[in-house]
Amino acid sequence: GQQLNQSPQSMFIQEGEDVSMNCTSSSIFNTWLWYKQDPGEGPVLLIALYKAGELTSNGRLTAQFGITRKDSFLNISASIPSDVGIYFCAGPKNRDDKIIFGKGTRLHILP
Amino acid sequence: SQTIHQWPATLVQPVGSPLSLECTVEGTSNPNLYWYRQAAGRGLQLLFYSVGIGQISSEVPQNLSASRPQDRQFILSSKKLLLSDSGFYLCAWGEGLNTQYFGPGTRLTVL
Numbered sequence: 001g002q003q004l005n006q007s008p009q010s011m012f013i014q015e016g017e018d019v020s021m022n023c024t025s026s027s028i029f030n031t032w033l034w035y036k037q038d039p040g041e042g043p044v045l046l047i048a049l050y051k052a053g054e055l056t057s058n059g060r061l062t063a064q065f066g067i068t069r070k071d072s073f074l075n076i077s078a079s080i081p082s083d084v085g086i087y088f089c090a091g092p093k094n095r096d097d098k099i100i101f102g103k104g105t106r107l108h109i110l111p
Numbered sequence: 112s113q114t115i116h117q118w119p120a121t122l123v124q125p126v127g128s129p130l131s132l133e134c135t136v137e138g139t140s141n142p143n144l145y146w147y148r149q150a151a152g153r154g155l156q157l158l159f160y161s162v163g164i165g166q167i168s169s170e171v172p173q174n175l176s177a178s179r180p181q182d183r184q185f186i187l188s189s190k191k192l193l194l195s196d197s198g199f200y201l202c203a204w205g206e207g208l209n210t211q212y213f214g215p216g217t218r219l220t221v222l
Contacts, residue, residue, distance in 0.1 A: 042201050042213030103154035
């Protein structure tokens with residue numbers, strides 16, 4: 001079945017560094033969603049992508065919908081302490097009312 | 112604007128006791144509703160989803176059940192909790208497959 005693989009599983013970076021993470025699938029997706037979950041809270045939608053090749057920004061965050069429709073990328077520029085959390089990619093399952101999620105990339109920022 | 116509420120925020124229950132978690136949505140009609148569970152440091156596991164009143168689809172066989180007595184109310188229940196039921200329970204709503212919006216979550220600890 002459809003699965004989303006996120007890479008890396010976790011990242012340890014210095015404040016101010018740029019961050020790059022990705023999400024891949026063996027199946028084609030028509031929508032890619034990126035969420036962030038702060039500790040102890042529900043995930044919050046960051047960016048939604050609806051068209052292959054689309055590049056969308058939300059402040060310091062930029063996400064791209066891969067040309068093959070089988071991957072998506074999320075970049076964070078000049079990281080700050082509040083960027084800490086788990087980043088999930090997600091996409092709708094074919095012909096279903098469900099969205100499937102990757103297992104997340106956990107971002108840690110070193111003091 | 113739409114809002115989603117969950118209560119209680121935290122819950123500590125003994126093994127074998129019943130469970131009832133509630134989720135309500137405001138500002139939308141006939142939403143799709145979802146229950147997820149998240150184990151500590153892990154991804155999101157879809158438990159149940161509903162596309163309308165009284166319509167429940169179960170993703171994972173277990174000792175939990177869900178009900179949707181009203182259009183914007185989704186309830187997660189158990190007759191007898193197990194230790195393995197501990198986790199962070201998230202309710203979400205969506206319109207079609209474009210995206211999902213999450214509630215603040217309920218942290219359940221079964222002792």
